[in-house]
Amino acid sequence: MAGESMRDVMIEARRPPNAHRGVLKWLQRNLFNGPINSVVSVVTIGVLLWVLWPFVQWALIQADWLGDSRQACSGEGACWVFISARFESIIYGFYPEAARWRVDIVFALMAGLLAWLAIPRIPGKRWAAVIAVVGFPIAAYFLLLGGHFGLMHVSTRNWGGLMLTLTVATIGIVGSLPIGIILALGRRSNMPLVRAVSVVFIEFWRGVPLITVLFMASVMLPLFVPTEVEFDKLLRALVGIMLFWSAYMAEVIRGGLQAIPSGQDEAGKALGLGYWHRMGLIVLPQALKLVIPGIVNTFIALFKDTSLVLIIGLFDLLAIIRAGLTDSDWLGFATEGYVFAALVFWVFCFSMSRYSQYIEKRLQTGHTN
Amino acid sequence: MSQATATSHGDTPMIEMTGLNKWYGDFHVLRDIDLTVKRGERIVVCGPSGSGKSTLIRCINHLETHQQGEIVVNGVPMTQDVKRIEQIRRNVGMVFQHFNLFPHLSVLENCCLSQTWVQKKPRAEAEKTAMEYLERVQIADQAYKYPGQLSGGQQQRVAIARALCMRPEVMLFDEPTSALDPEMIKEVLDVMVELAREGMTMLCVTHEMGFAKTVADRVIFMDQGQIIEEAPPETFFNNPRSERTKLFLSQILGH
């Protein structure tokens, strides 16, 4: 039998047995590596299942997804039709349908820029930063607001939904960081006037609740400013949010500045570097890296608190969903609405948190002296 | 600005301090210091802890401000003017006890930073200079590492190279070896001896008496903010005049 030792089909290399790799191995190593640990794991998993199972059943298994009216829902589980039927308004608010492509472009530009900035392998970070700081805001301004280049003007009163939430959050984040840096440096300045102004500014904004700031911006500001100057309500809210959060940001950054040994600044001085060079090249890069968790924490708080703009009549994501709840055709879907809103907020905030952890690891340059 | 232009030739002393006094609150740290450092001179400053050695040399590049007296560095009188101070600092290199390298920058970037931003040199030229000096302190092979990945002795040699990259006319050392493990002290001292041989003007605060004997033109002994004794190393070590110097030497030399 000559053919016996020959094969006409190649056999694929077999994967190692499951117990030696992947999930099972991980489970064994981490959850079941001893009697006590195993018991704890089993109990914990049991409790989690017991608590979460009804939710999973409601949200996924018995839920209804498709349709365009409440008749599509059986009422057993969640009625996600409530969300999908008004998905457009959740994204765009009252933005005119004919112009929504402009919002889409801004979303796409923002996603592209974020990817360019955030993924280390893509080259040309300097260009990305310039475009993000200069080009993008200008493009977004003209696209979203319109009124030029033959684009229909869309008043900020019609902005809403996720689009408004992202606008407020982005401008808040992008604005509060540099202002916070300036304030933090100011508070540590050895010029008494600069220091005093920074301290007063920070303590004022930290001392008032954001709701008060928003009310003041929308109700009180018009009392002081001559009526001819018509400030946009959104703009006023934006300024309030930016200044409010820059005060928090300043204190986070100041913590970082204080942690940098004075020898770093002295070494910069000894090399003949001026104040802004020392701060920009030596002290701030180290201080900011140190407080990335605090900065991102502030970003996350800011992102979530954008929903407070609903109290001055702006319709952000949460407000749009709440407005939907009062629609007489759709009464009784509050849970779906809030769960969905929570999910959207969570996705954004969790992404920020994960990205910050990744960046922190990347910036690690060995133990510091 | 015109009178501030450095006269980097002739017989102007490198550093000239007259009637220098400094207080921290009520505490009189520096008392009537008069000190002249000529071009190419190597001076070692020693004295007990807290005697004001660090404060003295940190006044020279205005890391500390003094309240009375005058400091002239390379013909440029020290004032409160920031531009003037930065001009002086460009001529004065400093090496610290704790190295003070920038941990977020690689060794090469540490050496290029002020060349790029203060001297406005093109990147390539700055890197060339940096590599030259890293070669001189025998650490060029570590150029792309971060300071945190180097030993203390290596870090201190990088710090010396970083200061030299600005091509200073005088180098200040503040106890450059006292934070180092014994086996690393020699590699740093070797670099400093080499630098002294090349004619660099140096002002070193150090307790390395071997170094003082080998390279110093003068040894200065400070106590309680005053210069107590000032002599060439042979005289200083063999025939100290003051009792306080004798006491200090007996403590430091261990007999």
Ligand SMILES: Nc1ncnc2c1ncn2[C@@H]1O[C@H](COP(=O)(O)OP(=O)(O)OP(=O)(O)O)[C@@H](O)[C@H]1O
């Ligand atoms: N910022 C400061 N505020 C108050 N006192 C200070 C300050 N810096 C230093 N001193 C005091 O001034 C004195 C001189 O300090 P200096 O650092 O110059 O001493 P030193 O001779 O370098 O000592 P060492 O050998 O320990 O380095 C010390 O008594 C110190 O306590």
Ligand SMILES: [Mg+2]
């Ligand atoms: Mg000292």
